[in-house]
Amino acid sequence: MTDQLSPRRRTGVPRAEDKLHDVAVVGGGPVGLLMALLLTRRGLDVAVLEQRTSRSIHSRAIGIHPPALAVLDDAGVGPALLAAGVRIRRGTARSRGREVASLSFEAVPGRHPYVLAVPQVITEQLLEEQLEALRPGALQRGVHVHGADDDGATVTLSCRVGAGPGSGTRPGAGPERAADRDAEHPAGPDTSTVRARLVVAADGAYSALRRQRGVAVRTRTYPDAYLMGDFADTTPDGSTAVLFLEAGGIVESFPLPGGTRRWVARMPGVVSHPTAAGLASLIARRTGIGPEPESCTMLSAFSVSSRMPRRLVAGRLALIGDAAHQISPIGGQGMNLGWLDAAALAPIMAAALRGEPTAAALRQFEADRHRAAATATWQAHLNMALGRPLPPAMLAARNHVFGALTHIPGAHDAVANRFTMH
Incomplete structure (x- = not known):
């Protein structure tokens, strides 16, 4: 990448005779x-x-983290994204109906102390x-x-x-x-x-x-699979992100614009024919919250792998x-x-x-x-490990450690910074 260039402009579909x-x-x-x-x-x-x-x-993808928001500001699209999205300033973890831990993103460095949720x-x-x-x-x-x-x-x-x-x-x-x-x-x-x-x-x-x-490319396949869907938000959680740490596996819940909420549930394997009713029923069994299946606007089942060139x-x-x-x-x-x-x-x-x-x-x-x-x-x-199924006794012990960690001021800020990519 050392050649001297002069900017040129083009429009239209590719053609062999186009300029460089x-x-x-x-x-x-x-x-x-x-x-x-x-x-x-x-x-x-x-x-x-x-x-x-x-x-x-x-x-x-829906979450835009503070370091990326700063780059998007420089590209001139930050204000429009902020107007279109939901600012997530707090996350909480629950298990069996009780709060396990809470994270505030207010103290993260930079001019955006939140994660912005915007549909891709x-x-x-x-x-x-x-x-x-x-x-x-x-x-x-x-x-x-x-x-x-x-x-x-x-x-x-x-x-x-x-x-x-x-x-x-x-x-x-x-x-x-x-x-x-x-x-x-x-x-x-x-x-x-x-x-x-x-x-x-x-x-x-x-x-x-x-x-x-x-x-x-180095490739790794993980034993994790998820089912994801967007439903009308019937929860009282507003702009808070919620992790439900349950024995059957994690359920994640994120606010989206327009009164919508994304739900992601850890599954034992990839669901070949997912349905909104099936995901809503699973969410209700694990969390006690039942999204309305007829309000589902997106449904996706996926497994997880990594590739590193x-x-x-x-x-x-x-x-x-x-x-x-x-x-x-x-x-x-x-x-x-x-x-x-x-x-x-x-x-x-x-x-x-x-x-x-x-x-x-x-x-x-x-x-x-x-x-x-x-x-x-x-x-x-680490996020995937946190969401895998555990026997109730092990789950309670793990949740206790996780909750105690987030109550230590320095540790709380470190965890919040890690979740926001600082």
């Missing part, structure tokens, strides 16, 4: 969009290539609107990137135009299967190329570019987000971790495009982001 971009960002999810925003605000010509033809309506579809919309305002046409949907040719000065991306849900994958196909088909059938009738000086792969945990570049920079390609570190979603750190990747990488890329030497900065970037991912993985592992 400063940076191509592969993946138009929340991490890729923020990366593009940060680079665009530095005066760079950025193209974002996204396989999906439209934003997913499903709300997946809204977060993506606000990021996309901000990018469109700064560089119209930068986001190109329905473009699947399946290969990259790095000649040492530029990168040529091989694309299929018109790929995405309903074209590049069939309903119900898992990401591994879709990736395998891409490798077997890398070209189609609607193919094109995009050229850029540098490339950012923000194309998810099964990153096609990461695999195409031969980056080795051995390197994050390969020639003129850099990995961020889930492409750089897939961790358990329990704890809500993954999207935030990707945003912090983008914040760390953007100034390095800008310096490289000015012709400045960046080798040492890239080595530090890799070391720092590997360290941050390891810390987040450890925290997610």
